[in-house]
Amino acid sequence: MPAITLILNTNHTKQAVVWATPPHTTGTALLAQAQNKFRSKALATVFQRGGVALGEDEQLPPEEDRVWIAKGEAYAGPPVTLPLREPGDAAEVRIIAERSFVSDEALKQLERVASLPGVRVAVGMPDLHPGSRFPIGCALVADGVYPALIGSDIGCGISLYRLASLPARLDAAKLAARLTGLDEPWAGDTRAWLERYGVHQATAFDDCSLGTVGGGNHFAEVCRVESITDEAGARELGMTEDELYLMVHSGSRGLGSSILSSQTASSSYLPASSPALAPYLEQHDGAVLWACANRDLIAHRLSACLGLPGEAEPQKLLEVTHNSVTPCPGGPGGDDAHGARRWLHRKGAAPSDTTGTGIVPCPGSRGDFSWLLRPIGDGLLNAHSLAHGAGRLRARSEMHTQPPSARAKLVDTPLGSRVVCEDPALLLEERPEAYKAVEGVVGDMEAAGVAQRVLCLRPVVTYKCRAK
Ligand SMILES: Nc1nc2c(ncn2[C@@H]2O[C@H](COP(=O)(O)O)[C@@H](O)[C@H]2O)c(=O)[nH]1
Ligand SMILES: [Mn+2]
Secondary structure: OOEEEEEEOOEEEEEEEEEOOOOOOEHHHHHHHHHHHOOOOOOOEEEOOOOOEOOOOOEOOOOOOEEEEEOOOOOOOOOOOOOOOOOOOOOEEEEOOOOOOOOHHHHHHHHHHHOOOOEEEEEEEEEEEOOOOOOEEEEEEEOOEOHHHHOOOOOOEEEEEEEEEOOOOOOHHHHHHOOOOOOOOOOOOHHHHHHOOOOOOOOOOHHHHOOOOOOOOOEEEEEEEEEEOOHHHHHHHOOOOOEEEEEEEEOOOHHHHHHHHHHHHHOOOEOOOOOOHHHHHHHHHHHHHHHHHHHHHHHHHHHHHHOOOOOOOOEEEEEEEOEEEEEOOOOOOOOOOOOOOOEEEEEOEEEOOOOOOOOEEEOOOOOOOEEEEEEOOOOOOOOOEEEOOOOEOOOHHHHHHOOHHHHHHHHEOOOOOEEEEOOHHHHHHOOHHHEOOHHHHHHHHHHOOOEEEEEEEEEEEEEEEOOO
């Protein structure tokens, strides 16, 4: 039976060896072993080599024999070694953030990725903040593809739906109470649902995860229009102040993570000539479709729970994927001088070149407004991308200092909305104060001439999770 070494992330001399084979090598199983061995229930994250978190249901890849166990702090194990850059091969770094706070660590991470071989342009959006290894809130143009820059939640994004007419008396607590069973696997036919999105290959994640929000920053938020800045834009979307809407933020759950794990085991950089590029892109594109199907199923399930009078199905108004790699749009800054394809990596960045209305969401937090924006300009300054949200201001670990008596209040927000989050740690970590002010982020994009305001949304109920 293979030995797996559990290493304390904050003190690498503290190690424990466990003997485990699948199915006992999931994130949940290894975390339970670590909590037991190190006698600490506060341990919360299992990192793989290089800093990719092992998902709850995800198996540790068979070639890995050690993991780093953290409480909530950033990964402190050894980095995955990336190839060195050729001398004189400089990338351009731009930051679109005059008003929004961007930490030194985030800037350092952006500069580090800009120095990777083949990277041509690195743009930090106003929501730029540090990730475990790579920055979040950025768009990167490169000659090849770096799977690790897109990260484990391939296809994560935001979809917006019309739910129903605004009830005469809007009672957020009553609506919140109706949201039950959403963390359980969906009882319907996941295969048939996925086929509609062109996902023909079954995965281990379909039956257990499709249609569930997932942890972390993911959410499903019932909201209403607070104000309209651009009447024509609101009309294009068909949005009014008399209706309830639903914003869903989720991704490919464990699927993207399993794709990244298998990838990082083989290669960290896929230049155009790599035979591994096409297979990675095929898996990546499948995860993007899976994530889209997932958000629609979450909307379907949540709408059924609410049982509001009106349309049988939520009507999708817009959708963006903010973790992905796509061929760079043509024109200057796109392909290279010889017409070779370049790749646009978006790690927490919304595309500003979407089809349809082209309008893009910029969520704030559960206690802040969210904006719908119209991208403007030629896309060169901002690498055809916008901020994908307000962005994290404080690390999760910093959010645990709230005195316990204040916790009950966290389910009511300053905007009068209600939060369903029965995981006490997550309730603290996702407090509105953990995020930058969306006003500054939107203001930065307006000032840079890359976006205009269309409409502002106010949260009514934010769904995260029920107790396990
Ligand atoms: N309206 C809400 N916005 C939220 C909430 N929690 C987080 N957020 C925003 O979404 C983005 C998503 O970021 P990602 O890196 O996890 O993809 C984040 O930057 C926040 O600004 C919420 O509950 N409601
Ligand atoms: Mn996301």
